[in-house]
Amino acid sequence: MEPAVSSLYVHVPFCVRKCRYCAFVSEAADGAKMDRYAAAVARELGALDGGRRLETIYVGGGTPVLLESRHWDRLVEALDRKGMIPAAEWTVEGNPGAMDLAKARRLRALGINRVSLGVQSLDDDVLAGLGRIHRAADARRAFDDLRRAGFENVNIDLMFGVPGQTLEGWRRTLEEVLTWGSEHLACYEVIYEEDTPLFRDRAAGRIREDEDLACDMYDLLLDRAGAAGLSQYEVANWARGGGAGEFPGRACRHNINYWRGGSYYGAGPAACSHVGGVRRRNHRSLERYCAALERGEQAMEEVDALEPLARAGEIAAFGLRLTSGWPYDLFRQATGYDLRTEWRTELEQIERLGYGKREADRFRLNPAGLRMADWVAEQMLRS
Numbered sequence: 001m002e003p004a005v006s007s008l009y010v011h012v013p014f015c016v017r018k019c020r021y022c023a024f025v026s027e028a029a030d031g032a033k034m035d036r037y038a039a040a041v042a043r044e045l046g047a048l049d050g051g052r053r054l055e056t057i058y059v060g061g062g063t064p065v066l067l068e069s070r071h072w073d074r075l076v077e078a079l080d081r082k083g084m085i086p087a088a089e090w091t092v093e094g095n096p097g098a099m100d101l102a103k104a105r106r107l108r109a110l111g112i113n114r115v116s117l118g119v120q121s122l123d124d125d126v127l128a129g130l131g132r133i134h135r136a137a138d139a140r141r142a143f144d145d146l147r148r149a150g151f152e153n154v155n156i157d158l159m160f161g162v163p164g165q166t167l168e169g170w171r172r173t174l175e176e177v178l179t180w181g182s183e184h185l186a187c188y189e190v191i192y193e194e195d196t197p198l199f200r201d202r203a204a205g206r207i208r209e210d211e212d213l214a215c216d217m218y219d220l221l222l223d224r225a226g227a228a229g230l231s232q233y234e235v236a237n238w239a240r241g242g243g244a245g246e247f248p249g250r251a252c253r254h255n256i257n258y259w260r261g262g263s264y265y266g267a268g269p270a271a272c273s274h275v276g277g278v279r280r281r282n283h284r285s286l287e288r289y290c291a292a293l294e295r296g297e298q299a300m301e302e303v304d305a306l307e308p309l310a311r312a313g314e315i316a317a318f319g320l321r322l323t324s325g326w327p328y329d330l331f332r333q334a335t336g337y338d339l340r341t342e343w344r345t346e347l348e349q350i351e352r353l354g355y356g357k358r359e360a361d362r363f364r365l366n367p368a369g370l371r372m373a374d375w376v377a378e379q380m381l382r383s
């Protein structure tokens, strides 16, 4: 029997303006649209199976901190009515350009206990090139505001491999951020998503990728994050804290649930849920999403019941991004399959290439293999 759903993602589709690399579903913030959105999300949450507290809630976007108090109140009221809060870990994404001390205090007072701050860089030229609304000084102040508001669990998001970013600039960002002492660090190489200005710049030859430089940046990251006392637990994620289990105490429990193939609810435009082997995705259009819920209908646009083996392949791929790999017994619990027999050929190939090892209780990638996690994922997928 599938365990009860214990995670919820809520998508907030509003931003001040679009960043140049962004393919997430978001549009310009507007008071009337936000009112309509908050009412629709409350309805969607009201239709979920409730009655038990969630382990994790993640409110992402978009720029969730653009929501006003009245919108947060609706969200909290809906979750409370379902008995889903307080959640053990409740994260909200914070944009340094839209965060201030008063907002941070209001979020904390609602029971939100973790903020993921989209710093991206402390180089103003890099931030401008990405089209971010904030400058480095805003990021420093926002982190300070979060601490003053009482947040003791803060993630910092950084980006590397950004056009125009130098190794020296990356070093300065990394070294300063590491002095802040955040509990969590997530660092991603920039992605060229189709239909973004950054993608078009590359296609037109105005910028070029430098994979060697990006590798040097990742090497520096591994070195400096480790020296600062952060433990890597996923390809792009580091956290503090000993913790009793296989992850550092401040690892993001919400994301671990994704990587380990757990079920989750999704609410808001474009949000996905995965429950009982069925994946659903909501309308990407805010208008369609709200209109469906106002008519008393479900807001989903796509329903996809994956074959068990195909779903197990996805789960195998996600979980191998973790430094702790896939314990065979947990994989069997999550999928019903034996990783060692069903994926024997792939595991042998990965081992032969020197990217991972079959241990007594698990399969895991080594540091070289973690760099090849996307390639490994392709090997594990089953159509």
Ligand code: SF4
Binding pocket: 014, 015, 016, 017, 018, 019, 022, 023, 024, 026, 061, 062, 063, 095
């Ligand atoms: S703030 Fe985030 S969601 Fe909004 S446009 Fe920028 S990257 Fe996209």
